[in-house]
Amino acid sequence: FTGAPLPEGPDTIVIQENVRDLGGxxxxxxxxxxxxxxxxxxxLDFAKGDVLLPKGRLLDSAALSLAASANHPEVxxxxxxxxxxxxxxxxxxxxGSELGPDQIISSNAYGVAAAAQSxxxxxxxLGIAPDRREAIAALVEKAVKAGANVIVTLGGASVGDHDFVHDVLTGQGMTLDFWKIAMRPGKPLMFGRLGDVRCIGLPGNPVASLVCAQLFLKPLLARLGGRAFQQDIRRARLGAAMPANDLRQDYVRAVVTDDAGALVATPFGIQDSSMLKMLADANGLIVRAPFAPAAAAGSPCDVLMLR
Structure with missing residues (x-):
C-alpha cells in the first residue's frame, strides 16, 4: 500500500487499479x-541537514506541512x-459625527492602519488626542503599555503653537533621529526611539500622511515582521508635461496606464496634500528628484506603483 516499505527484490510497483485478480x-x-x-x-524529498525553510519564509500551508513532515512540532x-x-x-x-465650525473628520488613522495591515x-x-500635552502623553503611555513596536502620531509634529507631539515624545525620553525631510508631500515627518519603540510623527495632511506611510512605515513594519520589502518602482513616460522641481523630492499623484506594453504616467493637475480623492484615484506616484528640470510629455520618469 502507499507509503509501505518495498520488499526485498522488486524494483517496480504496478498499481492495484492496473491489475485484474485471477484468483489463486x-x-x-x-x-x-x-x-x-x-x-x-x-x-527523495529531503535529507538530514537540509535547510527546509529559510529565515524569513512566510509559513503558508506548504511550509507548515513541510515543517511537520520533518518532525518539527514547533518552529x-x-x-x-x-x-x-x-x-x-x-x-x-x-x-459619523455632526461637524461644527472649524471641525473636520479624522480620516488618516484608517489609511495608516490599512497600510500596516498590508x-x-x-x-x-488609540483614537484622537486633543491639543494638550497631558492628553497626548497619556495615549503614548497607553501605547507603550500595550506593547507597541511602533507608535505613529498623526499631525502635531510641525512648528505651530498647538504642535506638541515633538515636545511630549522627547519629554518622555524619545531620542530624536530626524525631524523634517526634503520631500513633498511629507516635509514635517519625524522619527525617533523611545527605548525599543520606534516613533514616527506623520504629517496631519491626509495625502502626506499616507504617502509617508507608504515610504517609511510599511518598510519598517515589514522588516520588524521578518519580511523583505521593496517599493514597486517602474520606468514610464510622462503623459503630460511637468514643470521644473525645487529642492524637495516630489511624489506626484498620477494615473498609470499601459500603452502597447509601455507605461504612461499622467499626473493630476492639482497636487494639494489635502485631496484624498485624487490619491484614491491614483495608482502611482511619479518620483521627481530635487531640482529636476522641466520635462515634456513623453519624457522618461520613475513611478512608484500603489496598486
Missing part, C-alpha cells in the same frame, strides 16, 4: 508499467509587529 494468488497486469515507476526512494517565528496610532487635534472628530502588522487605533 495470480493477477493479470492490464497496463504496462515502466521499470522503477511508483517507487519513492529514501531521501521559531517572528511576532507580528504592533503599531499604535494616535491622531492629534482639537478640530478632529470621528466619522504588510501583516497589527494596528491599534
Amino acid at each position: 494468488g495470480s493477477v493479470e497486469v492490464t497496463e504496462p508499467t515502466v521499470q522503477g515507476r511508483n517507487i519513492r526512494r529514501l531521501g 521559531g517565528v517572528v511576532k507580528r509587529p504592533l503599531v499604535a496610532i494616535i491622531a492629534t487635534g482639537d478640530e478632529l472628530l470621528p466619522p 504588510v501583516d502588522a497589527r494596528a491599534l487605533d
Whole structure:
C-alpha cells in the first residue's frame, strides 16, 4: 500500500487499479508499467541537514506541512509587529459625527492602519488626542503599555503653537533621529526611539500622511515582521508635461496606464496634500528628484506603483 516499505527484490510497483485478480494468488497486469515507476526512494524529498525553510519564509500551508513532515512540532517565528496610532487635534472628530465650525473628520488613522495591515502588522487605533500635552502623553503611555513596536502620531509634529507631539515624545525620553525631510508631500515627518519603540510623527495632511506611510512605515513594519520589502518602482513616460522641481523630492499623484506594453504616467493637475480623492484615484506616484528640470510629455520618469 502507499507509503509501505518495498520488499526485498522488486524494483517496480504496478498499481492495484492496473491489475485484474485471477484468483489463486495470480493477477493479470492490464497496463504496462515502466521499470522503477511508483517507487519513492529514501531521501527523495529531503535529507538530514537540509535547510527546509529559510529565515524569513512566510509559513503558508506548504511550509507548515513541510515543517511537520520533518518532525518539527514547533518552529521559531517572528511576532507580528504592533503599531499604535494616535491622531492629534482639537478640530478632529470621528466619522459619523455632526461637524461644527472649524471641525473636520479624522480620516488618516484608517489609511495608516490599512497600510500596516498590508504588510501583516497589527494596528491599534488609540483614537484622537486633543491639543494638550497631558492628553497626548497619556495615549503614548497607553501605547507603550500595550506593547507597541511602533507608535505613529498623526499631525502635531510641525512648528505651530498647538504642535506638541515633538515636545511630549522627547519629554518622555524619545531620542530624536530626524525631524523634517526634503520631500513633498511629507516635509514635517519625524522619527525617533523611545527605548525599543520606534516613533514616527506623520504629517496631519491626509495625502502626506499616507504617502509617508507608504515610504517609511510599511518598510519598517515589514522588516520588524521578518519580511523583505521593496517599493514597486517602474520606468514610464510622462503623459503630460511637468514643470521644473525645487529642492524637495516630489511624489506626484498620477494615473498609470499601459500603452502597447509601455507605461504612461499622467499626473493630476492639482497636487494639494489635502485631496484624498485624487490619491484614491491614483495608482502611482511619479518620483521627481530635487531640482529636476522641466520635462515634456513623453519624457522618461520613475513611478512608484500603489496598486
